[in-house]
Amino acid sequence: AVRLFSLLIGRMMQEAGPPGWTSTACLRHYKMLVVGGGSGGISMSARMKRMLGAENVAVVEPSEMHYYQPIWTLVGAGAKTLTSSGRSTASVMPSGVKWVKSKVQEINPDTNTVRTDDGNEISYEYLIVALGLQLHFEKIKGLPEGFEHPKIGSNYSVQTVEKTWKALQDFKEGNAVFTFPNTPVKCAGAPQKIMYLSDAFLRKTGKRAKANIIYNTSLPVLFGIKKYADSLWDIVKQRDLQVNLRQNLIEVRADKQEAVFENLDKPGETKVLEYEMLHVTPPMGPNLVVQGSPLADEAGWLDVNKDNLQHKRYPNVFGIGDCTNLPTAKTGAAVAAQTAILNSTISKVLKNEKPDKIYDGYTSCPLVTSYNTVILAEFDYNGQPLETFPINQAKERRTMYHMKADVMPHLYWHGLLRGLWGGPGPYRKLFHLGMK
Secondary structure (H helix, E strand, O other): OHHHHHHHHHHHHHHHOOOOOOOOOOOEEEEEEEEOOOHHHHHHHHHHHHHHOHHHEEEEOOOOEEEOHHHHHHHHOOOOOOHHHEEEHHHHOOOOOEEEOOOEEEEEOOOOEEEEOOOOEEEEEEEEEOOOEEEOHHHOEOOOHHHHOOOEEOOOOOOOHHHHHHHHHHOOOEEEEEEEOOOOOEOOOHHHHHHHHHHHHHHHOOOHHHEEEEEEEOOOOOOOOHHHHHHHHHHHHHOOOEEEOOEEEEEEEOOOOEEEEEEOOOOOOEEEEEOOEEEOOOOEEEOHHHHOOOOEOOOOOEOEOOOOOEEOOOOOEEEOHHHEOOOOOEOHHHHHHHHHHHHHHHHHHHOOOOOOOOOOOOEEEEEEOOOOOEEEEEEOOOOOEOOOOOOOOOOOEHHHHHHHHHHHHHHHHHHHOOOOOOOOHHHHHHHOOOOO
């Protein structure tokens, strides 16, 4: 009984924590706290481990699995498996770095603290925000519950990407409809990549003659960079794909296989399309934790300096990736380039020096146009092509498909996540003999 009593007292003391602490607000402190364990968070934590030592770095991330999302375009088209895109978070977390397996509930940059969903508080000296963005299927009437019906999928979520492949395999005849929402999105090429792959699959299986392939985009252009858009328009014409600009998906009636679009140039004017297959790109928005904090700009994105990724108002806070308001496309390639810049920025800030390495907005979008061709779009803040290879990358190439499907995943798992790959900048200089 005495032993049992002392065990009970010991357990109560443990739960209570040291004097002055409560069990719900166990304050831990780290020199560098990283919130978010996606590509930006993991790669920066690997770099910070090298800079500061593992014991000074912590990552807050609730997910047990880490996914290489760019490959989901190929998963939705049956060219890769979903399992090949994922690894356990434990296996990609830098060894020795503290993994806080919780969700961030609140960031308070005025007190240098972060509160997690289990009520714990963590304090930091420096903070890297890498929380990504939020998918909002619910902003389309009839979703997400519509995914319970067949013939509808989305390559943007782990729950719905295999439904795209199922809908494509089950296609018989009628409309195959692909959408692009009226919000910023991650990987702005992905909504049309699946259209090109679906076209290729239907040709391969002899069903193309019975299919109308329709791409309804909210944008006034097919792609934001003219050089690549011109090539894509050629492909659209050659393959008889129907592109409708300024059309925004507002409702899905999955039981009737109907999609409702609003004409953004004539608000209130809607059109109902019947579909045999529907690929939905959901509306997206800022991370809700960022949006609800003093770190956000007016639109809710993390407000960072576009040259060095340091927060505009809190100098000990930095941002990377999709959660930021950097005026460039939200892609994995952008994250890779940003890790090198941010690493340099933090190194300077720690020495009380002025950051001197400038991010040019480099981002890349491998536009998959079939099961063996890719147009590799690479560009900067100004929408100017910033190509790595000394060839015209606006042309469809087999080599670039191989790079997208086989080389880039390897580079991601073994280079980027280990903090060893900071984008192709140095190679670009080499290939172009020192010229831009």
